[in-house]
Amino acid sequence: MLSGILPPLVTPFREDGTLDLAAFEANLEAYAAHELGGYLVLGSNGEAGVLDESEKLALIGATRRRAAGRLVLAGTGLESTAATIELTRKAAAAGADAALVLTPHYYKAQMRTEVLKRHFEAVAEASPIPVLLYSVPVFTGLPLPPELPAALSAHPRIVGIKESSGDLGLMGRVLGSVPASFAVACGSAPVLFPALCLGAVAGVLAVACCAPRPTAALYHAFRRGDRETALRLQRAITPLATAVTATYGVPGLKLAVDLAGLRGGVPRAPLPPAPPGARAELARLLAEAEAAA
């Protein structure tokens, strides 16, 4: 069910800080023109952690309405197992096709493999929709136990993982341990091409929010066996991808979305707007990435 490039949709806010659902839908309308594999709503780049439940459900509903049959993946992971189950059920009711469940991570030292396994199993047991794991150590501070995906892949409703560490040794180990039906999505754009070489089937990548065309082009070049083009596109999008994640984070991504003619805006506090110097740099990197596609 999971394949291709999925942008982790940004969440636009109005000047008064309230959710701007119209801007969000306008972005989806624009993405419809690109060869994408679906959408992730309520990911880290969607500022899920600063949205309340009603905002979350409104965003899922809007994505569903505008997805035109594409896959709608919704982030539903919270620190509590029970709260995650409740939100997953509501997400399903609001139209999500599958739930992307972040590893709980506040009590890092206690989040051993068995504990995480029970958490994901409990969520999957109660979920009306398929579940994917979401590991993003740069935010959670919790590395993925390499044996966890295989241990969970036997569950009929746990169907894949978004692995965002960028550690391809780990991804290779995961791919070597799970059945072919278990989908591994790459969550780190600078390693998208080598991840596809290893067997990843999708990319859920911030850079696809501001540069969907070259990102999708990389994926499709790979799929049709044109590795030279894929590698060229990889080198073209990596600087932009790094700028909208490691360097400038969500504020930079939202600015790049603006610069791409879509609706980004500024994040919710305490996340600040992107610094003044970012605009020219992002514009240049965007142009370079687009020029390569």
Place this chain on the structure above:
Amino acid sequence: MLSGILPPLVTPFREDGTLDLAAFEANLEAYAAHELGGYLVLGSNGEAGVLDESEKLALIGATRRRAAGRLVLAGTGLESTAATIELTRKAAAAGADAALVLTPHYYKAQMRTEVLKRHFEAVAEASPIPVLLYSVPVFTGLPLPPELPAALSAHPRIVGIKESSGDLGLMGRVLGSVPASFAVACGSAPVLFPALCLGAVAGVLAVACCAPRPTAALYHAFRRGDRETALRLQRAITPLATAVTATYGVPGLKLAVDLAGLRGGVPRAPLPPAPPGARAELARLLAEAEAAA
């Protein structure tokens, strides 16, 4: 306003997972017999991250009712500035004397000094009660910018910090940079005595939930100048303190609270119960700590 030992109250749940407010109040009744400086409700050891808002306010209210004039510190930090402000106001209305505001930390790389400064200032501006910073890198993965406390200490409603890294070089640097009126509380029991030597005025310490007597005794021995006793008590409580934090975490702390004759119980999932082997070890360490007081 902040001095002495404050237990970061654990949150008991019934077998069905719902909040057990009666058990929580029973603990407060027991703590009344000890020479404590107040209470922290909704800290990391209180599982604040898996409680909903109504549970949080009920816990603050119960603490207020049972505090008998002692300081009631309530954890109100959330990832969003606006949500933190809202919860801080409700906490004040529910009876909190001061708010302990955790550093937002999900977007770690963006949480630079200036960003954190604006967050805490915005919360303090809007808060009806004094605000203290709460830095606990073992959970947040975010080290405290050493210059942040001094930068905030000029604000009339930012009155102190709970520094839980255990890094006394950092604490010394903070103490050397803030006015004497800015309260520094030690949040790492194994360094309580040397932190008091450096100038910390309080300890907010998990071990005080299960062993309030020797922990308070250490503090009072230090205050009256009896450093030999303080050092002896430090050595007596360190193994227990380590067991109920680094080794067994909240599950171990709640078990130790049970073993001390109070009401701990098991944490909310995904936090598991303490492992079987922990019981005998915790009982022994508790007995050793109590014997020293």
Place this chain on the structure above:
Amino acid sequence: MLSGILPPLVTPFREDGTLDLAAFEANLEAYAAHELGGYLVLGSNGEAGVLDESEKLALIGATRRRAAGRLVLAGTGLESTAATIELTRKAAAAGADAALVLTPHYYKAQMRTEVLKRHFEAVAEASPIPVLLYSVPVFTGLPLPPELPAALSAHPRIVGIKESSGDLGLMGRVLGSVPASFAVACGSAPVLFPALCLGAVAGVLAVACCAPRPTAALYHAFRRGDRETALRLQRAITPLATAVTATYGVPGLKLAVDLAGLRGGVPRAPLPPAPPGARAELARLLAEAEAAA
């Protein structure tokens, strides 16, 4: 000049701890039968840090004698620039074709890009042979400044890098910033295949010491465009590669070399022999890797 698979030769010792040059040469004789791109003598897996200078030069000389025209790369990096220059000159005189220069790393915080740049330039200036950078953060604790290779690639005698972090985002960034003539070797076997996809031209890999056949087969499958075989071999060697590095380190690698019918032996103290349980596991992983080739 650098291409293909190079084993980082292990250094056999006699029971009394002295260098066993005959065993070392016997290994080289056995490697002659495999399609390798050359040899690295005095790498981390060769225990360079516990060899004295006369042992080092004897090992380089023996490698030269037995290399039969293959590339002889010699590790010459020391903490001091002057000492590195002196050893590099002696290595060249002893027969090394090129020097692999480890990043100095004891004073980590001071090893900024400019400082490392001057170090490598000074070594290259004085070296009679080409120089390659060697970055291996698992041992040095020093991440490679991503801009360093490009900054050095203009120097006519700095011709490449062995990048052993396994971070393909970093490797991609390096490959995107250096001229095509600058050779990037992968030093982390679990990511060999994706590194080749990205543009790496060689692999200097511990696993090639004990399993040269499947490791070389992976490389040659990739070169002839048979990516399916390459990916299959990648999955076959990864568990062995992990065992002889991350899990059991040099002691495990030397045991695996023994089990492969070559001469490994035990490391110099304080490195211990591999633990008893390692033997059966390594034998099984070796058999599985060999069966795939």
Place this chain on the structure above:
Amino acid sequence: MLSGILPPLVTPFREDGTLDLAAFEANLEAYAAHELGGYLVLGSNGEAGVLDESEKLALIGATRRRAAGRLVLAGTGLESTAATIELTRKAAAAGADAALVLTPHYYKAQMRTEVLKRHFEAVAEASPIPVLLYSVPVFTGLPLPPELPAALSAHPRIVGIKESSGDLGLMGRVLGSVPASFAVACGSAPVLFPALCLGAVAGVLAVACCAPRPTAALYHAFRRGDRETALRLQRAITPLATAVTATYGVPGLKLAVDLAGLRGGVPRAPLPPAPPGARAELARLLAEAEAAA
């Protein structure tokens, strides 16, 4: 045998990079006027890692000649057990009273407690002089196994440790686990006063090279029970201590030694000279530290 403040002597070089023994002895002559507990020669701040054996022995000999009965501690730790033993014997012959043995650390993952234990025991067995452990994770990247000191304290020739992590939780755990005869020296100046409160008996501190007077004054104030003065001096030396370690490293320390009227000079490459801006800052911090004594 170990008590008080010991400067970890810097190693002056002439302009041509050769050892300047006369400058080194001039420093010792100046230190004679201060109430110090002895000297460490060949520590991290003495650039031991870039000195050859003859330079090392010359420095030990010079320290012995100028020590006037004070304790001469010599750093003799190398990566190899056998090489450490050999250097320790030569150090003893050259006049060292005791050997400070750095944890071997290149093969970090293999340096488990048992391996380190065997290393230190082997060195102590063969050593003609008492041995102290030296743990400095900022350089080695290897944290001290907390149980190691107690495991080694039974050996009659292993008499103490220099613990330089600044982690007083760890130091407290060590102090609580070793006999009173086992000397614990603090190697992190910003925590000297609280370390003394915990039971440390000495400080081996870079800041004592450039500011021996206030550093020794802190120690002696503590010894005579004047904690107010000790705490005041702690706050006075911490900024300087941080500047000559964390901020500017050995280059900054050597410049501060120059500014104090002693002989520092520049480090051996690749360590660079201190940056231009450091001079004024160090001069100011030196003046402030001296003014407090």
